[in-house]
Amino acid sequence: MKVYVAGELSDIAAVTQAQRTIVAAGHELTHDWSQDLELPQDYASRPDRSAAIARTDLDAVLTAEAVVVLASSAQAGRGLFVELGAALARAELGQLQHVVVVGEIRHESVFHFHPRVLRVGSVEEWLATVEASTVPADRPALRPRSVVVRPFPPSRRLVTAAVRAGRRMVPMHGLVEVDVTEARRLLVDADPPLSLTAFVVASVGRAAAAHPQVHAYRDWRGRLVEHHFVDVQTLIEVPTGEGPFGLVHVVRDADTRAVDDVTAEIRSVQHDADSTTGGRLLRSVAPALGHVPGLYPAMYAALGRSRRAHLSTGTVQVTAVGMFAGGDGFAIAPPTLASLSIVVGGLSRRPRAVGDDVVVRDVLDLTVTIDHNVVDGAPATRFVAELRHLLTTAAVLTDG
Structure with a gap:
């Protein structure tokens, strides 16, 4: 020195x-x-x-x-x-x-x-x-440290605005473990193999149709609005000029659709995002609109209580994050416009009690989030019980 x-x-x-x-x-x-x-x-x-x-x-x-x-x-x-x-x-x-x-x-x-x-x-x-x-001479030199500053992507402004709109909700979370051993066997044995996300979307659609109060919302006049059909938002990762982005795609009439039909739709969007209106808007209009100060927050604030908006965007959201990480685990996503949100977490093999025996089964972790403003715990619990039954028995894969 x-x-x-x-x-x-x-x-x-x-x-x-x-x-x-x-x-x-x-x-x-x-x-x-x-x-x-x-x-x-x-x-x-x-x-x-x-x-x-x-x-x-x-x-x-x-x-x-x-x-x-x-x-x-x-x-x-x-x-x-x-x-x-x-x-x-x-x-x-x-x-x-x-x-x-x-x-x-x-x-x-x-x-x-x-x-x-x-x-x-x-x-x-x-x-x-x-x-x-003093660092010993035989210790490896410290790596260079750098900071990169770049513009905030306009596509991310959509996400932040949606999360801000979700602040109106009073979220009630449930962490649910579901045995999906039978479902996985049927999904893998299908030709071609079927999507686990599509299976969850179809199951959630049927459970929500049986309990419409769990995805209800209030309109501009404070009235409670229940849909007796289920349109499910699902996030599909698509490439953009700013990197991978979770495109919101709405699966219409998820409560009546077959799993193979939903699987084909999801994979079509993954292959060509421009085949959907949302994908085309994300590529063409969103980058420019994202630079208009306050536009996205104002838009989502208006959509939050609009019946027309909910008819377009759906009232239920299924987000599959577990596919990107091995092992088990739950994820809690911030509420957005959807009154009912299901986050698909980790999937792993775990010991379970089946009758009097302990066997290794495929167990899926789900996080169920419901707006406590519009539904209480008892109806929410009945919905979760219905959803668990549909997933465990793989009913949407075996019924008619």
């Missing part, structure tokens, strides 16, 4: 001893001013010589990695304060790590107590702290 030791002329013996201790510890000096004491008594009488000394000493401060100030001199050193100030300026700019004041401060300045200053009793004490914090 390159070190500069600042001290008062009258304290030259202490400066010399400090420099010897620092060099003995394996460091080097940027300048040993104690070897050049040919100083004019009156600086103004030899301005060229005074200027050269000032430049050399200041350059030594500016090139040092540590500036050590001996503060216990009986006389106040004016140049000492200049060197301390230069060191603090470099420290504030991130150019200097060590600004050290050694010994008892006899001529105090507020800058001795600057937060960048380390006050120690001796040079040896400072060297010990340096040695303790």
